[in-house]
Amino acid sequence: MRELTLPERLDRLKTALSDPAILKAQGLGNEIAFYIFDYDPQFEPTVTAHVQRLLERLEYEVLHVDLYRVCLEAIDARGLTQRALDLEAQKGSAALAKALHATLAPDKLARLIAEKVTPQHRLVFLTGVGAAWPLARSHALLNNLHALLDHVPLVTFYPGRYDGESLKLFSTFDDDNYYRAFQLVPRTTRSA
Numbered sequence: 001m002r003e004l005t006l007p008e009r010l011d012r013l014k015t016a017l018s019d020p021a022i023l024k025a026q027g028l029g030n031e032i033a034f035y036i037f038d039y040d041p042q043f044e045p046t047v048t049a050h051v052q053r054l055l056e057r058l059e060y061e062v063l064h065v066d067l068y069r070v071c072l073e074a075i076d077a078r079g080l081t082q083r084a085l086d087l088e089a090q091k092g093s094a095a096l097a098k099a100l101h102a103t104l105a106p107d108k109l110a111r112l113i114a115e116k117v118t119p120q121h122r123l124v125f126l127t128g129v130g131a132a133w134p135l136a137r138s139h140a141l142l143n144n145l146h147a148l149l150d151h152v153p154l155v156t157f158y159p160g161r162y163d164g165e166s167l168k169l170f171s172t173f174d175d176d177n178y179y180r181a182f183q184l185v186p187r188t189t190r191s192a
Helices: 005-017 040-058 067-077 082-091 093-099 106-116 137-143
Strands: 034-039 062-066 123-127 155-163 166-168 172-178
Touching: 005 034, 005 040, 034 040, 040 062, 040 123, 040 155, 062 067, 062 106, 067 082, 067 106, 082 093, 106 137, 137 155, 137 166
Parallel strands: 034 155, 062 123, 123 155
Antiparallel strands: 155 166, 166 172
């Protein structure tokens, strides 16, 4: 087994996203087609730029959802933006996360994301996972999205590690067990 470099994995990404099985929204064994492209967090700018190029080059409609922006939209929709900024400045990020728990509940965020999907979208890209942490947790959001996105595949760009059973945000924090997604482009290859 050989560890693939990030450029090698990014090169394989467009091919993977063109696979008809992925676009039919069915994973292995008719599982919901949720995929994770994990990468080391220091490569966030590289992956972000690559995602933008993919959005411009793919020959079908992709909905790009930035989870951090969805969180900001939810906070703003409730008229809480200034109060949230003041609370974080006065009491810190932990107090902010606790205060916004109900506003940013995984089921609410999942509904906000699902509402953005139209029949023209063949795929959803979910980015901004690292920026949204700890306000939004990936595993809880993905679990809530399963019931809402059963007709369109989802690719989560994840700054950390996914081993097929658990998510480790920033390769440091256990985001919890999550075994329902497939690794879109594995980190290793059998060839030498």
